[in-house]
Amino acid sequence: MPEQSPSPGDDLVQALVDDEIRGDVAPDEATIHTAAVEAGPEIERLKERKGKGLGFSAWLAIGWLAMIVILGFAAPILPIPDPVADATPALARQGPSADHIMGLDGSGRDVFSRVIWGMRNSLFIGAVSVLIGLVVGGSLGVISGYFKGRLGGFIGASLDVLLAFPPLILALSIVTFLGRTVPNVTLSLAIVSIPVLARIARASTLSWSEREFVLAARAQGAKHFRIMRREILPNVLPAMFSIALLGIAVVIVAEGGLAIIGAGVKPDVTTWGNIIVSGQGDLRDASHIVLFPSFCIFFTVLALNFLGDVVRAKFDVRESSL
Amino acid sequence: MRTILIKLVRLVIVVWIITLFSFTLIKLTGGNNDLVSKIIPFGSEQQKDILREDLGLQDPFFTQYFRWLGDFLTGDFGNIYTPNPQPVSETLAEALPVSLELMIYAQVLALLIAIPLGVATAYRNGTKFDRGTNTIAFGLLALPNFVVALLLAIYVGAKWGWLPTQSNLIPFPLNPIDNWQYMLMPTIALALGQIAIYMRLLRSDMIATLQEDFTTTAKAKGIPTRRVLFRHALRPSSLTLLTVAGLNVGALIGGAVVVERIFNLPGIGSRLTEAILAQQYVAVQSYVALIAIFYILINFFVDVLYTVLDPRIRHARAVA
Numbered sequence: 063m064p065e066q067s068p069s070p071g072d073d074l075v076q077a078l079v080d081d082e083i084r085g086d087v088a089p090d091e092a093t094i095h096t097a098a099v100e101a102g103p104e105i106e107r108l109k110e111r112k113g114k115g116l117g118f119s120a121w122l123a124i125g126w127l128a129m130i131v132i133l134g135f136a137a138p139i140l141p142i143p144d145p146v147a148d149a150t151p152a153l154a155r156q157g158p159s160a161d162h163i164m165g166l167d168g169s170g171r172d173v174f175s176r177v178i179w180g181m182r183n184s185l186f187i188g189a190v191s192v193l194i195g196l197v198v199g200g201s202l203g204v205i206s207g208y209f210k211g212r213l214g215g216f217i218g219a220s221l222d223v224l225l226a227f228p229p230l231i232l233a234l235s236i237v238t239f240l241g242r243t244v245p246n247v248t249l250s251l252a253i254v255s256i257p258v259l260a261r262i263a264r265a266s267t268l269s270w271s272e273r274e275f276v277l278a279a280r281a282q283g284a285k286h287f288r289i290m291r292r293e294i295l296p297n298v299l300p301a302m303f304s305i306a307l308l309g310i311a312v313v314i315v316a317e318g319g320l321a322i323i324g325a326g327v328k329p330d331v332t333t334w335g336n337i338i339v340s341g342q343g344d345l346r347d348a349s350h351i352v353l354f355p356s357f358c359i360f361f362t363v364l365a366l367n368f369l370g371d372v373v374r375a376k377f378d379v380r381e382s383s384l
Numbered sequence: 385m386r387t388i389l390i391k392l393v394r395l396v397i398v399v400w401i402i403t404l405f406s407f408t409l410i411k412l413t414g415g416n417n418d419l420v421s422k423i424i425p426f427g428s429e430q431q432k433d434i435l436r437e438d439l440g441l442q443d444p445f446f447t448q449y450f451r452w453l454g455d456f457l458t459g460d461f462g463n464i465y466t467p468n469p470q471p472v473s474e475t476l477a478e479a480l481p482v483s484l485e486l487m488i489y490a491q492v493l494a495l496l497i498a499i500p501l502g503v504a505t506a507y508r509n510g511t512k513f514d515r516g517t518n519t520i521a522f523g524l525l526a527l528p529n530f531v532v533a534l535l536l537a538i539y540v541g542a543k544w545g546w547l548p549t550q551s552n553l554i555p556f557p558l559n560p561i562d563n564w565q566y567m568l569m570p571t572i573a574l575a576l577g578q579i580a581i582y583m584r585l586l587r588s589d590m591i592a593t594l595q596e597d598f599t600t601t602a603k604a605k606g607i608p609t610r611r612v613l614f615r616h617a618l619r620p621s622s623l624t625l626l627t628v629a630g631l632n633v634g635a636l637i638g639g640a641v642v643v644e645r646i647f648n649l650p651g652i653g654s655r656l657t658e659a660i661l662a663q664q665y666v667a668v669q670s671y672v673a674l675i676a677i678f679y680i681l682i683n684f685f686v687d688v689l690y691t692v693l694d695p696r697i698r699h700a701r702a703v704a
Contacts, residue, residue, distance in 0.1 A: 099525055103518050222398065234672075319638065345534070364526035
């Protein structure tokens with residue numbers, strides 16, 4: 063790697079800015095967030111580690127994520143009180159103790175149990191909405207990058223309209239008008255993530271579809287679908303995967319934001335965002351209610367951001383994608 | 385000129401689609417009766433009939449849409465039908481300045497801190513200072529603005545009592561000091577994440593610029609380092625930063641809505657939240673459309689500014 067080459071985030075921003083100038087695609091904040099995560103020196107240090115294993119920080123991040131995924135899955139069988147029904151109002155707002163290691167909330171519900179159930183629901187919303195974004199956005203992006211003509215232009219223009227909304231505003235309007243349920247929140251955040259992932263896939267496809275092996279496949283008479291699936295998709299995936307990890311982080315944060323402005327899931331479903339909302343009235347006397355879920359969000363986002371960098375460094379996405 | 389004209393046409397089309405989308409949203413709530421009884425749950429049958437009439441719900445979809453669009457374009461954004469009804473346009477007059485003030489403060493604060501930090505870390509690339517700053521910034525990127533807001537509200541506001549949290553916001557012209565006291569925590573909550581974004585992007589751009597020949601020449605001529613950094617290197621590096629700062633207004637709007645809610649700042653975000661919680665769908669629809677159009681206009685402005693600033697500068701750098 064030549065030393066004067068700018069760091070990887072730079073390329074992403076460069077692509078973003080160039081696209082912006084050409085008027086090809088509309089801007090979006092998630093790409094900026096991604097670029098900022100990847101613009102730092104961390105990724106260079108990660109690249110230096112190549113062939114040396116993952117390193118302590120990466121294992122710490124994986125460990126944290128594995129823990130919350132397992133706890134989230136196991137929530138129904140864990141010996142913890144019910145996050146909504148089991149309440150001891152007499153002990154409301156009590157701080158952490160041996161019986162309730164994260165204390166009790168304003169209705170006397172166990173905050174630890176609520177945080178575990180919050181993992182389950184917040185991670186579900188994050189993972190499923192990004193998965194939908196990955197499948198739908200990825201397909202749209204690859205198709206619009208491969209067929210550059212009218213079809214590509216049409217898809218691109220449609221995505222532009224979605225990107226013309228500030229993401230949180232788009233999500234809140236969908237949830238408000240469709241109803242505050244888990245599927246609707248997931249759907250709204252999926253709709254927000256589709257154009258973001260589509261543009262990455264599109265940019266990546268645009269550069270890959272010019273390559274010799276694609277030409278060779280075409281010369282051999284391969285069908286469009288086969289070329290997209292066998293030649294382009296495997297090359298586009300690493301970049302998509304790295305950004306999807308960051309996307310889950312963005313969505314988990316967005317869920318919290320939606321809950322705070324009253325456009326999240328109804329309060330009877332325990333999510334990290336809803337736990338924070340339930341503690342907002344008790345900031346002075348029972349700050350533990352908002353602090354524990356806040357820390358969970360922070361560490362989860364940190365771990366996902368870091369792993370996004372690890373994936374990028376491992377696959378050397380920079381050279382292959384943008 | 386031609387490119388700007390094309391952009392203008394695109395702008396008009398996108399704004400039109402946005403209004404169509406915003407108008408369609410309200411139809412997702414269910415039938416007309418559903419909508420009316422959600423907006424005025426305790427209204428009498430007679431009141432509901434009046435509201436139905438007022439919203440023109442019996443008309444075909446496009447008749448309704450164009451009437452709504454006509455009203456919207458002439459500044460009639462519908463009403464809030466709570467026990468003390470109010471036109472949406474009236475709430476805007478009070479709320480808009482607060483939101484704009486918050487966003488401008490946050491943007492200015494973020495840039496004021498991020499630019500020197502970005503320049504300094506790029507210049508000291510690889511040193512302990514660089515690594516330390518970047519590690520902190522990496523942490524800040526993972527800190528959602530509402531978590532910062534809550535931490536400030538808990539400690540600085542509630543526990544230590546340094547700054548007021550219950551907001552009786554005083555307009556800046558009346559008493560700047562009081563105004564800033566209320567604005568300080570929301571501004572910090574909104575700016576912190578942006579600082580990390582801007583600093584890291586500027587840093588990576590600056591590192592590239594500092595390796596170019598003209599910076600070496602400037603250094604060789606004996607120009608003081610500070611001058612080389614801020615006069616010679618910052619300018620070509622800041623184009624990306626300015627673009628990103630413009631595009632980032634979307635994040636700023638979303639963040640402002642959440643932060644206003646936490647600190648009870650009487651801005652558009654609080655109004656929007658109140659409208660959502662009170663199921664005032666007509667008002668929500670107008671706020672959403674207004675915010676989206678504001679965002680598009682900002683992007684359009686940044687875009688045009690960029691064209692005016694001569695894109696050749698950028699492309700020359702892209703090749704280098």
